[in-house]
Amino acid sequence: MPPDGTTLEQCISKARSLRQQGMNKKAIEMYRQALQLDPDNIDVLNELGLTHINIGEQSDAGVAFDLAIDIDPKDYRGHSNKAEALITIGAFEEANAVADAGLRIIPDSADLWVKKARALESLLRIQEAVDAYNEALKYNSGDPVIWKALALCLDAQENWSAVARAYRIAASLHQKRGEMQDAESCLRFAQMAEQS
16 A cells, blocks of 8 residues: 555656656556555556556556556547557557457547557558558647658558658648757658659
8 A cells, every 4th residue: 555645646746757767667666556546547557557568568568458448448548558568569460459449439549540550550551551540640630740650651652742742741740849850851751752
C-alpha cells in the first residue's frame, strides 16, 4: 500500500516524474501504488504499460493494456498501446488484429488507423498501409507525422507526385507549429520526389 496519506494524484505525479528521469523501474512501483488506490484508473494503466514497453517488458505492458481495454473498450488508448507493444517486438499480424479489434469499436480513431498502417507497412502490404494512413488522415489531417508516414509508403510505390504532395503538406503543418527544421527537411524530400 502507498505510505499513509499519499494521494492518488501524488503517486501519479511521482511516477510521471520518475519516468521522465528514466527511472522506469521506480516509476512502475509508483504506478502500482496508484493502482492500489484506484485499480480502474485507465490513465495509470496506460502509463504503466508504456513504461513497461520502454524497458522491453512487452508482456507486462500487454497485461496493463488488456486491463485498460476491459475497463473501457471505447477508450482507444488501450488498443493503440497494445498494438504498439506488439509492433515493437515484430508481432505485426497480431498488432494489425489488435488495431482491427479497436477499430470495430472506435472506427474514427486516427491513432488506431496509424497503428494498423504501421503493422501493414511492416508486413509489406503497402497499398493497404496507404489506405489505412488515408483513413487516419480523415480523422486527424493536422498531424505532420501521419503525412510523412504516408509519404514513405507512397515512395515505396514510386508515386512521386503523391509523395511530394504529402511532404509539402507535412512541411506546411510543421511551419505552422514553428518547427522550421522539420519543415525544411520535408520540403527537401518533396523536391527530390518531384525530380524523380
